[in-house]
Amino acid sequence: MKRNTKSALTNKKGGLLVSSVFYRLKTLVYLVSLLCLFFSFAPGVFAAYPQRNINWILTSAPGGGTDAWGRKLASVMERTLGRRIILNNMVGAGGATGTVHVWQARHDGYTLSTANDSTPSFAVMTGMQQTMSSNWEFFIAGGSPGVLSVNTESGFKDFSTLLEEARRQPGRIKVASAAGSVWFVQAAVLDRYCGLPLGSVPIAGTQPAILSCVAGETTAVIASIGEVADFVRAGRLIPLVTMKDKDYELEGFGTIPSILTYLPAYEPFLPLKQWQGFMVPVNTPDNVKAVLHDAFVAAMESQEMEDFRMSNHAVFYNLTGKEALDFAARSESVTSWLLYEMNLAQHSPEKFGIPRP
Numbered sequence: 065m066k067r068n069t070k071s072a073l074t075n076k077k078g079g080l081l082v083s084s085v086f087y088r089l090k091t092l093v094y095l096v097s098l099l100c101l102f103f104s105f106a107p108g109v110f111a112a113y114p115q116r117n118i119n120w121i122l123t124s125a126p127g128g129g130t131d132a133w134g135r136k137l138a139s140v141m142e143r144t145l146g147r148r149i150i151l152n153n154m155v156g157a158g159g160a161t162g163t164v165h166v167w168q169a170r171h172d173g174y175t176l177s178t179a180n181d182s183t184p185s186f187a188v189m190t191g192m193q194q195t196m197s198s199n200w201e202f203f204i205a206g207g208s209p210g211v212l213s214v215n216t217e218s219g220f221k222d223f224s225t226l227l228e229e230a231r232r233q234p235g236r237i238k239v240a241s242a243a244g245s246v247w248f249v250q251a252a253v254l255d256r257y258c259g260l261p262l263g264s265v266p267i268a269g270t271q272p273a274i275l276s277c278v279a280g281e282t283t284a285v286i287a288s289i290g291e292v293a294d295f296v297r298a299g300r301l302i303p304l305v306t307m308k309d310k311d312y313e314l315e316g317f318g319t320i321p322s323i324l325t326y327l328p329a330y331e332p333f334l335p336l337k338q339w340q341g342f343m344v345p346v347n348t349p350d351n352v353k354a355v356l357h358d359a360f361v362a363a364m365e366s367q368e369m370e371d372f373r374m375s376n377h378a379v380f381y382n383l384t385g386k387e388a389l390d391f392a393a394r395s396e397s398v399t400s401w402l403l404y405e406m407n408l409a410q411h412s413p414e415k416f417g418i419p420r421p
Contacts, residue, residue, distance in 0.1 A: 113173055113352045117148040120342065121166050123159035123178040125269030128242070129208065129291045129376075130180050133340035136372045137205055137363055144359040149176075155268050158244030160186040160195055167194040171345040173352035179204065179343035181246035181336075184396035187416045188409035189244055196416055197396045200343040201353055202388035203360045206373065206380040207338035208288035210247060210307035211320060212239070216300055218283045223304040223326050226284070227260060234261035239284040240273040241266060246336050247273075247286040249399055250307055253336070256406050258327045277301065288338050289314065290376030309334055314377070335398060339381060339391070357384055397421045 120138055124130040131153065138149035154162035159182045166177035179202050186195035212223070220226045230237050241247035243266035254260040262284065267273040270287050277285035278300045285292070285301070289312065295301040297316050305323045306312040309331070312320045323330050344353065363369055364382045373380055383391050398421045403409040413420075 113349075113355050114145055114147045116174065117150055118145070118174050118176060120149050120151045120176040121162040121178065122151055122153045123155070123162035123180075123182070124153065124242070125155050125272055126153050127271035128269050128274075129288050129338065130178055130182075130340060131271070132290075132376070133180075133205060134178055134342070136369065137342070137360075140363040140366050140368050141359040144362045145355070157190050157192075158182055158185065158268075160190045160192050163195050164192055167199070167345060171348045173344060173348050173356060176342045176344055176356075179339075179341045179392065181207070181338050181340075181395065181399075182242065182244045183343075184392065184399040185244045185249070185403060185409075187396075187418070188400045188403055188411045188413055191411050193416060196418075197389065197392040199346055200389075200392070201346050201348060202341060202343045202383070202392050203356065204339055204341040204381050204383040204388045204391060205360075205364065205369075206378050206382070207340055208290035208376055208378040209312060210250060210286055210338060211289050211292060211303040211312075212284055212286050212305050212307065212323070213277065213292050213296070213301040213303045214284045215277050215280055215282075216302055217280065218302075220283075220304065221302065223321065223323075226304060227326060230261055231259065235263040237284060238263040238265050238282040239286060240276045240282040241286045242270040242273050243268055245270065246338055246399070247288075249402055250333070250336055251286055252406050252408060253330070253333050253402065254327070257333070258329045260327065274301075288377075289320075290378055293377060307336075312377075333402075335394075339395070341383075341388075360384065394421070 120134060122131055122134045135151055138151055142149050154165060163177045163186060166175050169175040186192055214220045239251050239262040241251050248266050251262060251264045255262055265282050267276060270291055274285050274287050274292060274295065276282050278295055292301050292303065296303055303320045306320045307323050309322055309324055311322050314320055364380065397419055400413040400418050401420055404413055
C-alpha cells in the first residue's frame with residue numbers, strides 16, 4: 065500500500081500552523097499577565113493621586129512636638145490633596161518601628177512616615193538599614209530651639225547653680241529627654257564633652273519626658289521651647305538655658321541665656337537642632353512625590369502654618385528634594401558618629417557607609 069505523502073505533509077504543516085498560533089496566544093496571555101502584575105504593584109504611576117485617604121505614621125507618643133507638627137501639617141495639606149490624612153502614633157525603638165512599618169508597606173504614597181531629628185539615629189541605634197537617609201525622600205518643615213528646664217521646686221533658679229551642683233555630685237541630677245532625639249544627644253554631649261555630668265534618663269517621647277520633670281521624677285528636661293512654653297507659663301518649669309548661640313526672649317518669662325554663656329565648649333555642637341517633617345520611600349512614583357511636594361509647599365505658605373510657627377516659637381526650614389536630603393544626611397552623619405563615639409550606639413556608622421562629619 066502506497067503512503068499518501070501529500071496528505072502527511074499537509075497534516076504536518078497544519079500541525080505546525082496550529083502550534084504556532086497556540087504559542088503566540090500563550091505569549092500574549094503571558095505578556096498581559098505581566099502587565100496586570102506591574103499595574104497592581106505600581107498603581108500610582110498611571111492613576112491620579114490620591115485616589116483614597118492617606119495614612120501618616122507618627123513615630124512618637126501623642127502630645128509632643130513631632131505629634132503637633134505632624135497633625136498641623138497634615139490638616140493643612142489635606143486641603144490641597146482633597147483627601148483625608150489619617151494619623152496614627154506608632155512608638156517603639158525610638159521611632160524606628162514606625163518608619164520600618166512604612167518601608168514595608170507599598171511604596172505608593174498612601175503611607176507616610178514622620179521625619180525628624182530622631183530619624184538620623186535609627187540605623188546605628190537599631191541596625192535597621194531601611195531607615196538610612198539615602199532610602200527616603202524628605203519634606204522638612206522646621207523646628208524649635210531647645211531649652212534645658214528644671215522643675216520649679218528643684219531649687220535651681222539659674223544654670224550656674226545647677227552646673228556647680230552637678231559637678232559636685234556627678235550623675236545625681238537627672239535630666240529627661242526623648243530617647244534617640246536631638247535632645248538625648250545634647251544631654252550626652254553636655255556630659256561627655258562639656259563637663260556637665262547629669263544623669264541621662266531617656267524616655268519614649270518628648271511629652272512623657274517633660275511630664276516626668278513636671279512630676280518631679282527627674283530634675284531637668286531638654287526639649288524645644290515650643291513644647292515647654294505652656295509649662296513655663298503655668299509655673300511648672302523654669303528654663304535655664306537655650307541650646308543655641310544666642311539668648312532667647314520668651315514672652316511672659318523674659319530672657320533665657322545661651323548655653324555658651326556658661327559652657328563655651330558646646331559651640332562645635334550648635335548644628336544639633338530639632339527638625340520636623342515627613343518622608344516617603346525614595347522609589348515612590350515621581351508623580352506621587354510631585355503631588356506631595358505641591359501640597360507641602362502650599363501648606364508651608366499658608367497663614368495657618370505661619371500662626372503655628374509663631375505659637376511654637378519655631379523656625380521654618382521648608383526643604384524638599386536634594387536640599388532636604390543633604391540636610392538629613394548631614395544630620396545623620398553628625399548624630400550617628402556622636403552616638404557611636406560616646407558608646408551610645410549599637411552599631412558603627414561605618415557598617416552603613418555613613419561618612420564622618
